[in-house]
Amino acid sequence: MTIVGGVGTGIGVYTFIYAKGASYLTNNPEACTNCHVMQSHYDAWLKSSHRSVATCNSCHTPHNFFGKYSTKALNGFHHSLAMTLGDFHEPIQISERNRAITESTCRSCHQDVVQMIDRGHPGGSDMSCIRCHSNVGHALGK
Amino acid sequence: VNIFEHKQAAKNPFYRVTEITDETVDPEVWGKNFPLQFDDYKKTVDQVRTRFGGSEAVPHTPTNVDPRSVVAQSRLEEDPRLKTMWSGYAFSKDFREERGHAFMLMDQTYTERQVVSKQAGTCIHCHASVYVPYKKAGGGDLIKGFEHFNQMSYAEARPSFTHPVACIDCHDPKSMQLRVTRPGFLEGMKALMAGRGIKDYDVNKMATRQEMRSFVCGQCHVEYYFKGKEKRLVYPWVKGLNIDNIMAYYDEIKFKDWIHGETGAEVLKAQHPEFEMWNMGIHARSGVACADCHMPYKRVGALKISDHWVRSPLLNINAACQTCHKWPEAELKSRVEEIQQKTFEMRNIAMDALMELIAGIKSAKEAGATDDQLKLARDYQRRAQFYLDFVEAENSTGFHAPQEAARILAKSIDFTRKGQLALKIVKN
Amino acid sequence: VNIFEHKQAAKNPFYRVTEITDETVDPEVWGKNFPLQFDDYKKTVDQVRTRFGGSEAVPHTPTNVDPRSVVAQSRLEEDPRLKTMWSGYAFSKDFREERGHAFMLMDQTYTERQVVSKQAGTCIHCHASVYVPYKKAGGGDLIKGFEHFNQMSYAEARPSFTHPVACIDCHDPKSMQLRVTRPGFLEGMKALMAGRGIKDYDVNKMATRQEMRSFVCGQCHVEYYFKGKEKRLVYPWVKGLNIDNIMAYYDEIKFKDWIHGETGAEVLKAQHPEFEMWNMGIHARSGVACADCHMPYKRVGALKISDHWVRSPLLNINAACQTCHKWPEAELKSRVEEIQQKTFEMRNIAMDALMELIAGIKSAKEAGATDDQLKLARDYQRRAQFYLDFVEAENSTGFHAPQEAARILAKSIDFTRKGQLALKIVKN
Ligand SMILES: [Ca+2]
């Protein structure tokens, strides 16, 4: 763990720049495909129902300025770290935090539609949009 | 846990034109606030057949005892072997395909089973909006009211109830959150959870929202029996939800529903174990709830709502299945029907086998075999019949848990086989 | 640094350092061009057990007849009932869990079945790289070479083959496209398709790429029999791929594998019908191929290659399943094992039942029952046994088609039941 942290910071910066890290901060989906491991998501996104209405960042960063860039910074760090060490889980899995962000972005765009069904519950409201709509962004495998 | 949850709790998205309280039974009143849901709710009067489900509208000449002008098709006429299986029990006189929720009170009141044998007040638990009448009769205590009606005859209890299952049976009128109002389910789940080491389980406090989307249906779509003289409604789940657990429980308490008319075996009737079977299937395991398929979301104008026209998903494949499965409708339908066809094939094999066992015991009895000599064969009949009936009575024809339904039928056939062998020994 | 390498690798996936032709059998030569695939291919020597699959490395003291120092566990020792089922047949002497492709030629050569009965040259069809030797022996004609070796004894044929299944058996050396090289499969599919109204079906010309990802496995992982004196290898699919079709076919041609040692019944041996079972399951129906699960894509640098370490997907769940199913590994594993456990439960019920039937026929025979009197019971044994063996011999323990496996076992139990009843009539 400690080794990962120490090495990560050093090489991470290098990797970030090498892999066209700067374009990561834009909204252009192609920014994500600078890494080939994102290619299949990009390809699937091109065929998805959201292709013309939402970019990667529309779903993967919170819909407010500070949330967006802090998320990107954090994710950017994990990304270059993972890329550098090359030992991430395959297939790639979304983290809990990023899943929650994605869920919040669905609600942010579709508030009107879902206002009647999206409510709390005493035992916990585990209403998840992607339980049913897992294919909206990019249908992999299916 | 989820970062978006705080915001949600505060939301109260419902615009109300009239006040509804914990005493408002009439769905029409609720419908003033929620016209979209109410409109769909009323559609459960529709009758359309699918290959194995839905229901067929069969004309009926109204009589004094049974004023219905339309009923569902008789299952006894479709398959007379059922009469033999249920010989000596009210089910052998009248058993029909079930239809929409709108009919539940009427169909219970006028089934011929009421005529041939005196039914208990307990019956009402699953065929009417009972929440308010139970609470009233119990002086505010739901359970007391439940016990009160259980001990009446059906005829005595019946006048206190007016509506089939209504909004108040599934919803909290203030928040519109789902809630369970059925004592049978509340107590059944408590027993089940206790068996799993969870004490004092309270469905309404501890279940998640997604669980509730099945639990409100599990209030009624379950196997049950009437316990003791008080005719308390009990869901037999202390040992667990699967059929082996349930059988073990009935054996332990030596329960029987009736004595078989042709063989003298102490037999059991299985009833609509949709909740139990669903629980054994891959959809439950994947977190897919009854409401996901039987009340899928639909869009009305700009709004998404739950379709309150509870019915066969095969009549609504697009909304019920296609959000999760991107196969064409015809393909999805044929996947279901192939599963059902195989279940039906095995059910028929098990049924034919059972008929032979019953005939065998009957003729051994007539030939003078003693109770002692017939004991084993009868015990196998009890098992063979309960296992078969568990799949027969379950209304998805195997779809809710295909492999489990097949496993149950395989065991049924094996019990029959052993019963027939036990008879052979008698004869030799 | 990784990324640098990745980018490099992406540019040129295939370096051809050596020429390979339609006569190059040795995978090591192919491996010069495709080192990644070759590396994985070699790993099939690994032996790891899963709950029901994989294989266990069991030490073996080399002898003159059998020089292997490691074998897989004996299934006969694990379940001695198998010996009774196969009584009178070589399988009752030696039957082991199958292991990786690397062992196929060795395990066939040294199985004790070779010792107790003279095996045919036909056997080699599925246990060696046969493409080049067949073509050579046939003077360029694959089918002629096939016929040539079929009619030899195994011992005579054996020296012409050197490698277990090799690259050339599945790949066209020029394009690396998949191809089917096995006469048994080419002819079996032709017959199957003709039955469906498609004339002159040619796998290598008419199958889609996704189909080929299963067909290359269907070359060997199928039910088969040796036809006539020429011992031609035939896949019994003329009437269709499911067990009812296959049974009907064997009945029509009055085929038997052997006469049962204890009962005298004319019985059949089912063998590894993975292709047939898979075909009856939901994955096949959804277009999921053998290679998707048993040779899933894996990433090596920037390349995605097919994992040529063909093995149990349970040893590789993330690559084999998680591309399609986003459940945690432990959950996926337990889904499979639950299906398998239920299949195993039913298999055991059917097996116990069969043991009783065999004992029954045997003792009736010993008590002097005539062939005529035993005819019906023996016929039911034939059926009960073939259906049971179809699931027993299928190597996924039900996973490839859970409901179908259960249906087959339910029918097996029913055949046994009828067999025992037929015996009862004899006795009375
Ligand atoms: Ca119905």
Ligand SMILES: [Ca+2]
């Ligand atoms: Ca194995």
